Amino acid sequence: MNFALTEDQKMVQDMARDFAKSKIEPVAMALDESHEFPEKLIKEMGELGLMGVNIPEEYGGAGFDTVSYSLAVMEIAKGCSSFAVTMSVNHLVCEIIRLYGSEENKQKYLVPLASGEALGAFCLTEPQAGSDAQNQKTTAKLSGDDYILNGKKAYITNGTYSNVFIVTAVTSDKDAPKKEISAFLVEKDAEGLILGKPEHKMGQCASNTIEVTLENVRVPVANMLAGTNGFKVMMNGLNSGRIGIASLCCGLSMAALDEALAYAAERKAFGKPLNRLPVIQDKIAEMGTLLEASKLMTLNAAFVKDSGSNYAKTASMAKYFAAENCLKIVDEALQIHGGNGYVREYKIEKLYRDARITSIYEGTSEIQKVVIARQMIR
Numbered sequence: 001m002n003f004a005l006t007e008d009q010k011m012v013q014d015m016a017r018d019f020a021k022s023k024i025e026p027v028a029m030a031l032d033e034s035h036e037f038p039e040k041l042i043k044e045m046g047e048l049g050l051m052g053v054n055i056p057e058e059y060g061g062a063g064f065d066t067v068s069y070s071l072a073v074m075e076i077a078k079g080c081s082s083f084a085v086t087m088s089v090n091h092l093v094c095e096i097i098r099l100y101g102s103e104e105n106k107q108k109y110l111v112p113l114a115s116g117e118a119l120g121a122f123c124l125t126e127p128q129a130g131s132d133a134q135n136q137k138t139t140a141k142l143s144g145d146d147y148i149l150n151g152k153k154a155y156i157t158n159g160t161y162s163n164v165f166i167v168t169a170v171t172s173d174k175d176a177p178k179k180e181i182s183a184f185l186v187e188k189d190a191e192g193l194i195l196g197k198p199e200h201k202m203g204q205c206a207s208n209t210i211e212v213t214l215e216n217v218r219v220p221v222a223n224m225l226a227g228t229n230g231f232k233v234m235m236n237g238l239n240s241g242r243i244g245i246a247s248l249c250c251g252l253s254m255a256a257l258d259e260a261l262a263y264a265a266e267r268k269a270f271g272k273p274l275n276r277l278p279v280i281q282d283k284i285a286e287m288g289t290l291l292e293a294s295k296l297m298t299l300n301a302a303f304v305k306d307s308g309s310n311y312a313k314t315a316s317m318a319k320y321f322a323a324e325n326c327l328k329i330v331d332e333a334l335q336i337h338g339g340n341g342y343v344r345e346y347k348i349e350k351l352y353r354d355a356r357i358t359s360i361y362e363g364t365s366e367i368q369k370v371v372i373a374r375q376m377i378r
Ligand SMILES: Cc1cc2nc3c(=O)[nH]c(=O)nc-3n(C[C@H](O)[C@H](O)[C@H](O)COP(=O)(O)OP(=O)(O)OC[C@H]3O[C@@H](n4cnc5c(N)ncnc54)[C@H](O)[C@@H]3O)c2cc1C
Pocket: 089, 121, 122, 123, 124, 125, 127, 128, 129, 130, 131, 132, 154, 155, 156, 157, 158, 201, 209, 357, 360, 361, 362, 363, 364, 365, 366, 367, 370
């Protein structure tokens, strides 16, 4: 791995950093309060190429590598992780269509998603099927040239604002010896696609999360991805998604560390700034080290993906490590703020709430360990 960033990687990082500083940071606290989805700013991110950073230019993307993508997500997440999760899920949807879509699917769906004209959603989770993702109840029955989909999907990021949804459904008969799961591209205007109200969340309040119900939704056979290998489609998509979430964790941790450093320099206790106290210095050193390790693991996963090797293990390790340590870093950063960290006026209170989801979505930390061990024990 070459640790020096290329000119392109630095350029993407700088551009994302500038956007986060000038456009996201000034509104992040207000959006957290109002729970408003920043539709206009997400569109602006699309215009800058930030909604398809590592998607080839011929499919509407900016044509950079996964390392550039990871660096961009870190900077956007430093501004506000709600923007980063919106971006990361869109990239996950793009990646799946790039890998498994037909040329027609790519032209119709990938080009608008990667160029930021449209937004995508990934619909795997159901009320009874989260970690146990194979326990799907949504069904797809063939009827002429269409499949008819029925079921319910839970906690769907970007749902209200998405133009295209990748939806999994069981295509085998109830008593078939082996359960077959397929993945379909469903358009937002499809009859019978019912979008629920946004969930009222603890954190990442400017991201959108809804329940999606499918009632006799007709989907053309041409919108089925990789036949009955839909589960593999979604798992491979999640491998790439995990690099996005690991990057988000790094960005969020960067913001928390900055807040802690600034506060510890300003706040005085026992006649000197907090940052002169050995216990606080110990916390700062620990946070800085954990963040550095998270960044290296995340960029390494992106590098392994770019090199064309199997990156399932490195992506899960990065997501697991960056999420768990993001929780530690925001917690210590809040601790350094004392009582002030517990009130809404201080940004660290938002970062603390925003961080809590990172060890849960796109596979909990427990599930990351299952994935990692599976790759290690042959
Ligand atoms: C804000 C938000 C956004 C989301 N966005 C999306 C999205 O866009 N698309 C989508 O499809 N889903 C999405 N999800 C769903 C998310 O991926 C699931 O919540 C997550 O996978 C966990 O599933 P669960 O909630 O059903 O928990 P459960 O699976 O019920 O797990 C409960 C607990 O048991 C543990 N556990 C379960 N099985 C095992 C095991 N085998 N070994 C060890 N421990 C285990 C878990 O780690 C967890 O701690 C989102 C969720 C949230 C809250």
